[in-house]
Amino acid sequence: MNPDSVAAILLWIVVPYMVLAVFVLGHVWRFRTDRFGWTTRSSQIYESRLLAIGSPMFHFGIIGIFVGHVVGLGIPKSWTTAIGISDHVYHLMAVTIGLAAAVACVGGLLILLYRRRTNARVFGATTGGDKLMYLLLSLTILFGVLATLVHSTIGHYDYREGVSIWFRNFWTLRPSTELMAAAPIFFQLHILSALALFAAWPFTRLVHVFAAPVGYLTRPYIVYRSKDPRREAERRGWEKVKF
Numbered sequence: 001m002n003p004d005s006v007a008a009i010l011l012w013i014v015v016p017y018m019v020l021a022v023f024v025l026g027h028v029w030r031f032r033t034d035r036f037g038w039t040t041r042s043s044q045i046y047e048s049r050l051l052a053i054g055s056p057m058f059h060f061g062i063i064g065i066f067v068g069h070v071v072g073l074g075i076p077k078s079w080t081t082a083i084g085i086s087d088h089v090y091h092l093m094a095v096t097i098g099l100a101a102a103v104a105c106v107g108g109l110l111i112l113l114y115r116r117r118t119n120a121r122v123f124g125a126t127t128g129g130d131k132l133m134y135l136l137l138s139l140t141i142l143f144g145v146l147a148t149l150v151h152s153t154i155g156h157y158d159y160r161e162g163v164s165i166w167f168r169n170f171w172t173l174r175p176s177t178e179l180m181a182a183a184p185i186f187f188q189l190h191i192l193s194a195l196a197l198f199a200a201w202p203f204t205r206l207v208h209v210f211a212a213p214v215g216y217l218t219r220p221y222i223v224y225r226s227k228d229p230r231r232e233a234e235r236r237g238w239e240k241v242k243f
Contacts, residue, residue, distance in 0.1 A: 008177040011192070016170060019199045026202025027210065040208040041130075046121040054111030061105025065144075068098050073167045077160040087158075095153060102145055109138065133204040136197040143193050147186035157184050163191070 031038065044051055072094065080090055113134060116122050151157040166179040180188065201207070 058108025
């Protein structure tokens with residue numbers, strides 16, 4: 001792909017900024033118009049055994065992947081080299097830790113998908129938005145795993161010299177189409193599927209990511225008191241019925 005072509009400019013400059021606008025404004029709109037729908041729409045009441053296994057696996061795995069992306073995309077290669085982390089050590093850490101996180105994430109996702117598809121009540125509570133979310137999430141994870149295995153582990157592409165620089169330049173309003181045009185196909189598909197996921201994010205249950213119960217840290221204690229049967233007996237409506 002010619003880095004200066006219209007398609008390259010559209011894919012790696014125009015579309016990402018449009019997605020960022022949809023992501024931010026979509027959350028504002030969702031919060032203002034559907035505050036009570038800002039939830040995971042839990043289906044635990046329908047089935048809990050598989051959920052108790054798949055949900056922690058998926059969430060711990062996705063947290064590990066998120067941290068790995070923050071380090072890999074946000075921290076320049078020169079910084080890790082400056083503190084004494086060689087390319088070999090960095091690559092070894094990325095592969096081992098990333099593989100563990102990917103196994104947990106993919107395994108948990110497969111359990112959740114199996115649960116949702118095989119349990120009639122859970123599947124009945126699945127909306128079109130849920131199906132779209134699971135599809136985009138699965139594609140993003142799949143292309144990410146393929147990009148790591150095919151292009152970084154087996155191949156010799158160093159994403160820190162290409163995709164990572166494009167990502168950091170995106171936030172300084174200087175994204176380069178050349179870097180992304182030169183990236184291998186699975187890295188390109190991984191980013192495009194992630195962009196589609198972020199565009200759909202505000203309109204799905206994924207909004208619950210931004211609903212962390214931070215207020216629990218400052219809320220007053222809740223005091224629980226047991227009922228005194230003697231006092232309850234004095235209240236109207238609690239008189240014993242005599243036959």
